Structures are given as C-alpha cells and as structure tokens.
Amino acid sequence: MALEQDTIVAIATPAGRGAVGIVRLSGEQAEAIAARHLGWTTTLPRPRWLGRARFVDGAGEVVDDLLAVRFPAPASYTGEAVVELHGHGNPLLLERMVAELVRSGARLARPGEFTERAFLAGKLDLTQAEAVATLIAARSEGGARLARRLLAGELGAGLVRLRQAIVEVEAEVEAAIDFAEEEIDPAGGARLAERLAPVTAEVARLLAGHAGARHQIDGVRVVLVGAVNAGKSSLFNRLLGEERAIVTPEAGTTRDYLEQVVEWEGIEVCLVDTAGLRVATGAAERQGIERSRAAAAAADLLVQVVDGSAPVVDEALPPPAVVAWNKVDLGAGAPPATLGEAIPVSARTGEGVAALRTWLVARARAAVAGDSVACLERHRLGLEQVAAALEAAREGLTAGLTPELIAFELRAAQATLGALIGERTPEQVLEAIFSHFCVGK
Numbered sequence: 001m002a003l004e005q006d007t008i009v010a011i012a013t014p015a016g017r018g019a020v021g022i023v024r025l026s027g028e029q030a031e032a033i034a035a036r037h038l039g040w041t042t043t044l045p046r047p048r049w050l051g052r053a054r055f056v057d058g059a060g061e062v063v064d065d066l067l068a069v070r071f072p073a074p075a076s077y078t079g080e081a082v083v084e085l086h087g088h089g090n091p092l093l094l095e096r097m098v099a100e101l102v103r104s105g106a107r108l109a110r111p112g113e114f115t116e117r118a119f120l121a122g123k124l125d126l127t128q129a130e131a132v133a134t135l136i137a138a139r140s141e142g143g144a145r146l147a148r149r150l151l152a153g154e155l156g157a158g159l160v161r162l163r164q165a166i167v168e169v170e171a172e173v174e175a176a177i178d179f180a181e182e183e184i185d186p187a188g189g190a191r192l193a194e195r196l197a198p199v200t201a202e203v204a205r206l207l208a209g210h211a212g213a214r215h216q217i218d219g220v221r222v223v224l225v226g227a228v229n230a231g232k233s234s235l236f237n238r239l240l241g242e243e244r245a246i247v248t249p250e251a252g253t254t255r256d257y258l259e260q261v262v263e264w265e266g267i268e269v270c271l272v273d274t275a276g277l278r279v280a281t282g283a284a285e286r287q288g289i290e291r292s293r294a295a296a297a298a299a300d301l302l303v304q305v306v307d308g309s310a311p312v313v314d315e316a317l318p319p320p321a322v323v324a325w326n327k328v329d330l331g332a333g334a335p336p337a338t339l340g341e342a343i344p345v346s347a348r349t350g351e352g353v354a355a356l357r358t359w360l361v362a363r364a365r366a367a368v369a370g371d372s373v374a375c376l377e378r379h380r381l382g383l384e385q386v387a388a389a390l391e392a393a394r395e396g397l398t399a400g401l402t403p404e405l406i407a408f409e410l411r412a413a414q415a416t417l418g419a420l421i422g423e424r425t426p427e428q429v430l431e432a433i434f435s436h437f438c439v440g441k
C-alpha cells in the first residue's frame, strides 16, 4: 500500500447533535488548509494547545466559534500533521466546515483511514489498530477491558516474542543446512524441539482462551425458545426490565425473533425472544419458526420456556441449558425430572426470575472466562496456522527430517505471526479490517 500524501478530513464525533462536534484533518497540508479558515496567518498556535478560533468560510462568513488544536507530525495519532476543530455539535455546522475544508484542498476520509494511516506510519501494529475499532464497539465493561489490553499491544508484543523464539531455533536449523548435513542428528533435534515447546504452549494457551475472549467482545447469546404461549416474550421482558416484546393471550404472537443487548455484571448478553414452536398456521409464522430454529442453533445458552401449568411436549430442540418452568403463579406442579435442570419462575409475578438471571450470569461468566487477548476470528485463524507449522517442525525435528523441511515450517510460522502483527499482511486483509471502522477514526 503506497503512502498517501493527500490530506483527509472527517467529522470524528457521532452523527446527531451534542455539546461538542469534532472535525479532524490529517496530512501534509492539514495546517495550511485549516489556517485559511481559522485566520492562522502569521504564526501557528502552540502545538497541542487548544485555542479559541473562528472558522470562516470562503466568502468570509463566520461558520462557528470554536476551539482548535494542531498536532504537528510526527507526534500525532496518524503520525502526520493533524488539526482538530472542536465546534458546536450541530451536524449542519460540522458538515459545512468539512465542505469548506474539501474546497480548500482536503479529501473526505474513508472509514478507518485515520487509524490506517497510524498503522502505516508504524504508530500501531495491526492488532492495536483492530483494537481501536473493538474498543469503540465494545458494549460491556469486560469487552472494553479486553479491547484496552489489545490496544496496549499485549497481543502484538506477545506475538513478536514468539516469533523471536522461532527465529532463534530456525538459525540453528539453517546452520545445519550450511554444513550440508543431510539431517539433524537425533540429540540436536530433540534439544531444538524442546526449545519450541514453550512457544507451542503459548500459542495453545492463546487459542484455548479464544472462545472466552470472543464472547467477551461479541457477547453471550441467550435464546428463549419453547411452545407458543409458554411465556417466552413475558419472560424476555422481565429479564430486560422493560416491555420490549408484545405479549398477548393468543398463541403465535411473536412472529420474528427479537434481540436486545443487556450488560449483566460487566458481561454483554444478547437476549433473544423467538416465535413459539408449533405447526405453523401461515407463511409468516412458518418463516418465523424457521428463524427461531436458526436462532436456537446459534445460541450460546438456550433457555426452554415451558408453561408449567399446562406443560406441552415440545418439539425436538437442541438440549437446552436450562428450562424455565413458567407460570408457577397458576399453581404449576414441580418440573418433571426428565426435563433436566429447571428453574421455577413466573413471568407474571417475577417470582424466580432473579434466580434464573443469576443462573444465566454464572453460565455467561463461564463462557467469557479465560485470559487470552486473541479475541478476533483473524487471530484464531492465524494462530491455528502457526500451531500447525510448529507441530510439523516438531515432528520433523524428532523424526530427523531434512533441515530444509524444518526450516520451511519455521519460516511459515514466522510469516503468519508477521501477518497477524501487520507486517506484509495482504492488502485485502487490511482493507477488510479498516473498512469496518467508522468514518473519522
């Protein structure tokens, strides 16, 4: 990817009105372009100091009274000259300023382009650049904490250490090639394999914690399923603490599934209410039931809601994590042991709902457990490749294969680690990562 020298501009604050709205410029001409509108004529303001300014358009009209700050290169987020304008948070004013800045020579930034430039300038490695988007998107305290660790470079630094250890082993294998040895002697092979063991163990540790870390970032999906009228939507509303889903005495009220994200004790939980399962009476309901089944299949935790006052034998479902034995206020008997773990509740009175929530939180906590920062799918795919290459190298070392083959595997592991950090990462991968950012970041 060629380094672009043009100056980019975007609104950095969210759409809508607010106390403050920020326009950000980055690139060689950032200061010169901003200067034209801010009256920075003879001297530029002190770097990194916020100063009052007036933004004037091409016709001399004042657009906004604001605060402006400049970050000369390379001590800025992008590594280029950056200017930020902190104006009043009205999209009309902000968009007008952006249009004026474009007229003066800036270009609209693509999503994630500021962070992409920071990455290209070497301010962040690729795992840190991803962390910026992950941190902004985090919907729970736990997810934000993990994203902050990623942003601090914990994963990137760990991967660099692993690569260094592999480079050292490879150097010894290459030495054997230089001496034109046909194969590595068994004692030497065993010793080198032993030196790879801690690297393999660390890769395995990162992979083992991936599922937990991913749940921390993406949340834990809790899906309510069951027969029509069992009280799924009532329970959904109770768990959320708001009347989100429609509840009626009619069977087949919920046609499509509903999702709502809640944060329970620092964990992001995505609660899903689904259409009741029965033989559908129409096309819409049939589709709704199909979607319910798909939602059930994608659940991390499945809660089967059963009307305990008139239990219906439900259709075949994946085994639920727990049964919510509902409507106990109507005098439902004890849940039959065949149902497995069941918690008596009443969505109407709220009885037992706290116990159900506590049960779900405990399971959600187990789902996010672990201490891996390898939280994204890209990390998992890369680390699995590294693990496979290391395993092939270990086998080669213990089986006395030619040093060339072993060196090849060790170089493959290094290359994959390099791509994870962002060195020689294919351009499509970079594009896919940065296109998921918001504009202005």
Ligand SMILES: Nc1nc2c(ncn2[C@@H]2O[C@H](COP(=O)(O)OP(=O)(O)OP(=O)(O)O)[C@@H](O)[C@H]2O)c(=O)[nH]1
Residues within 6 Å of the ligand: 227, 228, 229, 230, 231, 232, 233, 234, 235, 246, 247, 248, 249, 250, 251, 252, 253, 254, 255, 274, 275, 276, 277, 326, 327, 328, 329, 330, 345, 346, 347, 348, 349
């Ligand atoms: N007495 C009593 N009635 C309940 C309870 N939970 C739900 N109901 C009633 O049962 C009926 C169906 O409730 P819903 O929450 O719509 O049930 P659902 O499982 O979402 O139904 P579908 O969307 O049709 O599949 C409504 O009349 C609710 O008021 C409960 O714990 N006790």
Ligand SMILES: [Mg+2]
Residues within 6 Å of the ligand: 232, 233, 234, 245, 246, 253, 254, 274, 275, 276
């Ligand atoms: Mg419903």
